Amino acid sequence: MKKRTKEILDILDQQFGTEYKCYLNYETPWQLLAATMLSAQCTDARVNIVTKDLFQKYTSPGDIAAADLKELEEDIRPTGFYHNKAKNLIACMKDIHEKYHDEVPSTLEELTSLAGVGRKTANVIRGNIYHDPSVVVDTHVKRISRRLGFTTNEDPEKIEQDLMKELPKDHWILYNIQIIQFGRTICTARSPKCGECSLQKYCEEYKIKGKV
DNA sequence: CTCCCGATAT
DNA sequence: ATATCAGGAG
Numbered sequence: 001m002k003k004r005t006k007e008i009l010d011i012l013d014q015q016f017g018t019e020y021k022c023y024l025n026y027e028t029p030w031q032l033l034a035a036t037m038l039s040a041q042c043t044d045a046r047v048n049i050v051t052k053d054l055f056q057k058y059t060s061p062g063d064i065a066a067a068d069l070k071e072l073e074e075d076i077r078p079t080g081f082y083h084n085k086a087k088n089l090i091a092c093m094k095d096i097h098e099k100y101h102d103e104v105p106s107t108l109e110e111l112t113s114l115a116g117v118g119r120k121t122a123n124v125i126r127g128n129i130y131h132d133p134s135v136v137v138d139t140h141v142k143r144i145s146r147r148l149g150f151t152t153n154e155d156p157e158k159i160e161q162d163l164m165k166e167l168p169k170d171h172w173i174l175y176n177i178q179i180i181q182f183g184r185t186i187c188t189a190r191s192p193k194c195g196e197c198s199l200q201k202y203c204e205e206y207k208i209k210g211k212v
Numbered sequence: 213c214t215c216c217c218g219a220t221a222t
Numbered sequence: 223a224t225a226t227c228a229g230g231a232g
């Protein structure tokens with residue numbers, strides 16, 4: 001690992017801690033899967049509001065699989081993209097229930113074969129549930145990894161590979177968790193708080209623009 | 213590349 | 223008014 005990279009990771013560890021704390025609320029693996037599916041282009045805070053009621057109403061994958069489409073759409077409407085998300089949730093949970101007997105699969109291939117589950121969601125499950133080292137590239141990781149100069153790519157899969165080369169395996173999951181927190185509070189997309197940023201000297205965008 | 217889409221911050 | 227939010231599929 002480069003010295004510069006270690007310095008950045010040390011600062012992240014110190015500022016955001018080293019606890020594997022997921023910011024989507026869930027009790028069981030299938031609930032994390034559902035919550036992550038709902039989190040596309042939506043704040044995790046809003047997902048948590050929706051899932052609080054959702055997981056009381058539907059208490060198993062089979063419950064979601066058997067749900068009425070229109071009713072489920074209304075249940076998840078505030079998260080946006082609700083037609084697609086409801087349809088995918090039903091199809092996905094039907095597979096979890098019937099094909100996998102209520103167990104969430106653990107391989108990238110099995111996970112991404114589920115409706116509405118792409119690479120990002122699959123890696124969240126692998127990392128948080130099965131503790132398999134995996135790099136999750138979401139909107140925060142993409143933006144901040146580019147600002148930190150860990151990648152110059154736009155494509156999430158290429159960014160994933162760049163990060164796997166850049167970061168030690170035991171920090172892959174932690175990096176994602178820390179960057180989300182960092183991205184929500186300081187290194188935001190629109191008007192980042194560069195004045196309070198502990199990583200300012202490492203920021204490629206700050207170097208160019210003086211302020212992002 | 214385009215579409216899906218409500219809620220909030222700027 | 224518009225950009226953005228733990229993306230994925232056709």
